[in-house]
Amino acid sequence: MDRLGRNVVDCLNTGYKMRDEKKPLVTYGYEGPRELDDPADENPFTVEAWGAQMELRAIQRRNRDATIKTRAAGRPNGNPSYGFQYVRKVMGGNPDRVELHPHAAEVIRQVARRVPADPDNVSRLS
Numbered sequence: 001m002d003r004l005g006r007n008v009v010d011c012l013n014t015g016y017k018m019r020d021e022k023k024p025l026v027t028y029g030y031e032g033p034r035e036l037d038d039p040a041d042e043n044p045f046t047v048e049a050w051g052a053q054m055e056l057r058a059i060q061r062r063n064r065d066a067t068i069k070t071r072a073a074g075r076p077n078g079n080p081s082y083g084f085q086y087v088r089k090v091m092g093g094n095p096d097r098v099e100l101h102p103h104a105a106e107v108i109r110q111v112a113r114r115v116p117a118d119p120d121n122v123s124r125l126s
Helices: 008-020 039-072 102-117
Strands: 084-087 097-100
Touching: 008 039, 084 102, 097 102
Parallel strands: none
Antiparallel strands: 084 097
16 A cells, blocks of 8 residues: 555545546555455545555654664764765764865866856756
8 A cells, every 4th residue: 555655635636536547446454456446445545555655754753863862872864965975084983074076076166167168069967
């Protein structure tokens, strides 16, 4: 159910849309297609959607708690932004500071000079 939607509203909207389009709604652990016009099928569907929502909230809470704990311990959470690098006094230890990466910083500077100099020859991201 948690692949169909991550909260009750998403699951119900998807389920009712499939019902209205006359498409079968088949989920893991349920024998055959669900009939959301029948309360005997609609109620368990809603309860399972609620379970998917509770699972998502628990995952989000664990991730938030882990981020807070990591920051409080002074450990980085992922790689530094492009153009920067961590500097460690002890191999494998926590980063002591962040500084510009010599090569990547030069690439950023070249792009910063080139783009305003020739704006017609720059590919745009959309």
